[in-house]
Amino acid sequence: MTVDFASRAAELREQLQYHIYRYNVLSDPVITDAEYDLLYRELLQIEQEHPELLTPDSPTQRAGNDLSEDFPKLRHPAPILSLSNAFSAEDLTAWEERNLKLLPAGTKLDYTLEPKLDGLTIVITYENGILTRAATRGNGELGDDVTANVKTIRTVPLRIPVHKDGPPAPERLVVRGEVMFLKEHFEALNRRQAEAGLPLYVNARNTASGTVKQKDSRITATRPLTAYLYSIVESVGVTINKQWDMLEYLRDMGFHIPPESHLYPALSDIIQQIPTWESRRNQLNLEIDGVVIKTNDLLIASELGVSGKDPRGAIAYKFPAQEASTKLIGVTVNIGRTGKITPTAQLDPVFVGGVTVVNASLHNYDLVEKLDIRLGDTVIIKRSGDVIPYVVGPIVGVRDGSETPIRPPETCPFCQTPIIQPEGMVDYICPNLACPERVFRKVEFFVSRGAMDIEGMGPQTVKTLIDKGFIADEGDIFYLNPEPLLELDKYGQKKVDNLFASIEAAKHRPLSQLITALGVDGVGGTIAELLARHYISIDNLMSASVESIDAIEGIGPILAQSIYDWFQNPHNRKVLEKLRAAGLNMRAEEKVAAGDGLTGLTFVITGTLPTLSRDQATEIIESHGGKVSSGVSKKTSYVLMGESPGSKADKARELGVSIISEEDLRKMVGDQT
Ligand code: IVH
Numbered sequence: 001m002t003v004d005f006a007s008r009a010a011e012l013r014e015q016l017q018y019h020i021y022r023y024n025v026l027s028d029p030v031i032t033d034a035e036y037d038l039l040y041r042e043l044l045q046i047e048q049e050h051p052e053l054l055t056p057d058s059p060t061q062r063a064g065n066d067l068s069e070d071f072p073k074l075r076h077p078a079p080i081l082s083l084s085n086a087f088s089a090e091d092l093t094a095w096e097e098r099n100l101k102l103l104p105a106g107t108k109l110d111y112t113l114e115p116k117l118d119g120l121t122i123v124i125t126y127e128n129g130i131l132t133r134a135a136t137r138g139n140g141e142l143g144d145d146v147t148a149n150v151k152t153i154r155t156v157p158l159r160i161p162v163h164k165d166g167p168p169a170p171e172r173l174v175v176r177g178e179v180m181f182l183k184e185h186f187e188a189l190n191r192r193q194a195e196a197g198l199p200l201y202v203n204a205r206n207t208a209s210g211t212v213k214q215k216d217s218r219i220t221a222t223r224p225l226t227a228y229l230y231s232i233v234e235s236v237g238v239t240i241n242k243q244w245d246m247l248e249y250l251r252d253m254g255f256h257i258p259p260e261s262h263l264y265p266a267l268s269d270i271i272q273q274i275p276t277w278e279s280r281r282n283q284l285n286l287e288i289d290g291v292v293i294k295t296n297d298l299l300i301a302s303e304l305g306v307s308g309k310d311p312r313g314a315i316a317y318k319f320p321a322q323e324a325s326t327k328l329i330g331v332t333v334n335i336g337r338t339g340k341i342t343p344t345a346q347l348d349p350v351f352v353g354g355v356t357v358v359n360a361s362l363h364n365y366d367l368v369e370k371l372d373i374r375l376g377d378t379v380i381i382k383r384s385g386d387v388i389p390y391v392v393g394p395i396v397g398v399r400d401g402s403e404t405p406i407r408p409p410e411t412c413p414f415c416q417t418p419i420i421q422p423e424g425m426v427d428y429i430c431p432n433l434a435c436p437e438r439v440f441r442k443v444e445f446f447v448s449r450g451a452m453d454i455e456g457m458g459p460q461t462v463k464t465l466i467d468k469g470f471i472a473d474e475g476d477i478f479y480l481n482p483e484p485l486l487e488l489d490k491y492g493q494k495k496v497d498n499l500f501a502s503i504e505a506a507k508h509r510p511l512s513q514l515i516t517a518l519g520v521d522g523v524g525g526t527i528a529e530l531l532a533r534h535y536i537s538i539d540n541l542m543s544a545s546v547e548s549i550d551a552i553e554g555i556g557p558i559l560a561q562s563i564y565d566w567f568q569n570p571h572n573r574k575v576l577e578k579l580r581a582a583g584l585n586m587r588a589e590e591k592v593a594a595g596d597g598l599t600g601l602t603f604v605i606t607g608t609l610p611t612l613s614r615d616q617a618t619e620i621i622e623s624h625g626g627k628v629s630s631g632v633s634k635k636t637s638y639v640l641m642g643e644s645p646g647s648k649a650d651k652a653r654e655l656g657v658s659i660i661s662e663e664d665l666r667k668m669v670g671d672q673t
Contacts, residue, residue: 005046009053012043016059022397024066027209030397032380033289034321037085061308066120066136070215071144074135076123077174077234081140083292084310086317089271092293095315096267099295099304102312109295112243113270114261115277116290116316117228119180120209122150124229129169131158136212140309149212152221153179155228155256162254170237175250177229178258180208182285185224193370200370202380202393204287226286229255243294243301259284263296278319280647282385290318322384324357325395326350328377331362331406333413337441338521339429341408341419343368345379345391353383360389365408366426372396374403412437433571439473440466442519446474450525451517452509455502456495464488474517475578477503511538511588514579520566522559530554531563538576538586542567597669598626602635606649607642609662617665624669632657640665 019036023029029036040059047054054061067073086092100107121137134150135143150156160169181189186204193200201207207223214220229250232240240246244263251257260280264270270293277291294314295301301313330346343362350357360381362368373379377394411418412430414437421428430438443462447454454477465471468488470480480503485496509517515528515538523531534552535541544567550560566572580586603621605614605628612620617640618628632639632651639652639659652659660668 005050006053009043009046009050009058012039012046013055013058015039016043020059023206024209025068027206027213028397029206030378030395032321032323032325034324037318037321041085066144066209066213067138067142068144068213070213071146073138073142074133074145075142076135076138076140079140079309080121080123080137080143080176080233081306081311082309083314083316084307085290086315087320089274092267092271092315092317099312102304103300107300109267109297109300110263110265111267111270112247112261112263112294112296113273113277114230114247114258114292114294115284115286115288116292116318117178117180117258118205118287118289119178119228120205120212121176122146122179122212122227123174123176123233124150124156126160126169126173126175128171129160131156144213146212148217149214149220150179150227152217153225153227155226157254160253160255166252166254167238167249169253170235172234172236173232173238173253174234175229175255176231176233177227177255179212179225179227180205180286181224182226183287184285185226189223199372200367200393202371227256228258230258230261230292241298243296243298246298259286267293274317279385281319282387283647288319290316292316320354322353323380323382323392324350324352325378325380326357328373328375328379328391328394331375332359333409335412335414335430335435335437335441337438337445337519339431339433339435339438341365341412341428341430343406343408347379347381350381352381352389355383357381357383357389360391362391362406364427365406368406374399374405376403414438433569434472436466443471443474443477445519446517447477447506451513451519452506453502453513454499454506456499457502461499473575473578475575475582478507478579478582478584507582507584509585511536511586514538514584514586515541518566518572518576521562523563527555527559532588536588538580542573542576594620594623595669596625598624601626601637603628603638603640604630604632604636604648604652605640605642607645609640609642612662617662620665620669620671 016036016039019029019031019039023036043058044060047058047060086095096109099109122134123137123143124134125132131151132147133145134147134156136146137143151158160173161167181204183204186201186207189207190200208225211220211223211225230247231243232246232250238249240249247257247261262273264273274291281288292314295304301311304312306312327348328345329348332344332346334342334344336342343365345360345362347358347360362373371393373391373394378398379394380392381389382392383389408421408428409419412432412435415430415432415435417430417432417435419428420431432438440463443466444459446452447457447462457477465480468484470484471477480500482496482500485491485499486493510532512525512529512532515523515531516525530552531541531549535544544564546560546564549555549563550557555563598621603626605617609617621628629636632648632655634655634657636652636655636657639648639657641649641652641659641661649659
């Protein structure tokens, strides 16, 4: 079979043009960036292998066009170029080798590494230090004049230098950067939408783009955009020869530059850094879709010139896509241990973040309604790191009218009890405490690690025990008989012995673990620990008033009420009595302070310590009057660091917080071992 490359190339060009228009002009794409990249790379490959098929208007030859009719046009002083992409270390090495061939023998290159910010390009002009105009990228030569909108962005200085002791303002400075929403600001924006009963925004990048291209700058002003600037397009009165110096110069002028940017002496150092960036990606407060690697020497970069619309001196390393689009073909209902109903999306299988995904969380019915997700919609799926894949939102632009709204069920699919939505809550629940699915989820949680930690009692065993009628609640676990179990399939003597040994051991768990295991809504390990320490016994907690619970630091009024209600509920009290009669530990050990040598000091623990676990180190610090917190700030006294520390160690260095080892800690508390 011969492939008709000419017609495939034409088809790809047409498709890409359409998607470029949706993305750039309408800020409303109907495919994901990764899907776009795939089409783009296919076209690029055909054109490379069949140069005769290359047309001057091919999307591979032109920067995208985001011009709209709503704005006057501004001409950029120099073309606003794009970047070519790399997807592997090999791509990067090949890129450097191609460049070295164009340079005198023996040339050594150093590089900056910057995050690739997922926003929209902005070009801002300052004349004698005053912001005079701002434009979108447009077609790379002409951009939309969005000066009024850009002036509303707080991180864009209206006058430079921002600080009096900054470098003097040059006669003219044209800078390029990226406008976007920080994750927390985008979430806040959506909270506002929800409060106003308005539909939620699905995608931060497209919302940022739509916001910058608002006709009414008063609307733009109400949306918390942020801008990072990373290059100088033109300057009169100042010359800078290195990318790194450029970033420092921009920073000294008072611009925000891409966070965590660094200079490295060789490409191999950059390649080494990439895994760290990939794992850090989800912790950052901003969306990045890769990193950008730039030749530090700007004279060499300009000598290397441009290929198509991409400068040869820089390249974008794109992370594997965390998003993909697929069809929502069904919705299943799950009931949790608290009775909460969560809808789960059934999807046409889609490959995302390295795995094939067939179902994804739809969060709750309230959000389904706010995002207007319909059955039959093409939806965006996100799978980031270890997070369960979830539906980000629908692609409204490809609906054909056959999509149907998704409603919560009227009765519980497991026990047929009518579903209710408690006043003021977003969740729908099955209110039946004896609902078999609820009981299963409750027991499954009760025995899990961090809760009662009953080894050998996985979900399958729990299911069997419930189905066979051996247990009807958590309390029954401790009254099981071994004999009937031995009759079951796959339950030999050894397995049953082990199970009973773990059940016996679970009777002696600390009170905090028992409280966690009860599965009170909103009570995880930390809150359970607070309650155990405060009340010392289950009896005290069972007779505590809402006011007394609310008075504990770290517990708010809503949680206090939920805890109080749980312990007053007759069904729950019955289970507790069963557990008591079975001989479970219901008292906390009163802690004896080992000393007060660390009073007033706050510690943050990062990395793996040589001999102590994190809990043991916390125990030592707290028993000597110190505090342990999770995030490094100026208030942190010490960062206790072990092997493979995370970004907390960088943060500590940045803030000048002292870093100590486990041995140092032992010395501080006078431990000679
Ligand atoms: S440099 C010629 N640096 O990514 C200079 N671009 O895929 C090209 N981007 O069009 C741009 N973060 O909109 C550069 N630190 C960064 C960036 C960055 C995000 C965007 C930019 C560019 C696109 C290329």
